[in-house]
Amino acid sequence: MINEFQQRNIGFRSLNDAIDTTTAQGRLIFNIFDSLAEFERDQIRERTKAGLSAARARGRMGGKPKGLSKAAMSKAHAAKALYDKKDKTGEEIGKVLGISRATVYRYIKEIEQQHRSENENNHQHKI
Template identity: 45%
Template structure:
């Protein structure tokens, strides 16, 4: 199966950037609704009126990677064909996903058309719009990376612990050690008192030793 869901490439405007891609082949439609309770009728009608010779459709959320009919549709397309969708949100799960799919079609010499947004990569104007989309997607990706790195750097500067907090803090460990010196206190009772599990007590207070562990084993 063609890898059409790879990450979208960085925007490069070469001399042929606005040359039309696709056209002259078959018009192939793709429709999607998010749930089985929704109807595809309006989307299918729009695709038929756009003269699509073959139509594929999914009844799954855009977040669901396993869109079987979309995969079949992409495999069916040949150079010169044009993929037609009722609207952009019917094809991609996100802007980045949409750009990745259209970029994959471009590499294969396949056009793309969205009826609602009147975008058509088989025309210079449509290609220009998608180059703008690709630039925006790349900008957003880089911005997210920059913000994330800045946040991590700030946390490290504050010596802030990253990741999940520990199951027991220093005060709980101190209390556990103090209570374990009392012969009438068991590991199980101390764990209940501190709101943790017996295994957590053994993890954070390893000096308990196997003797105390064997003594309390029958209580769990």
């Protein structure tokens, strides 16, 4: 923003800090702070990349685990069974299981995807 201000001949004067870009000394201080902040961002980025590479080398993978936990999987099967009976809405199933309506449908989708992939694997083995 400060660069845009300077291009439009607008000065910046901080009320809390000793920065005043309308003077040569203020511009120097501001540019030093800017360079230090950029340097720190680059350092953090490099450390993060190095840490992730080291973790990968040790066999650790970051990110959210794929699939559902055992507890969630049992709720997912229960949600699918209740859904297949067609006597409860997604919201009602969620209330019974203590999960949100969106989670009910996400669980149902997960179970259906598992069944599809199991069926595909069984079909491939028969060929």
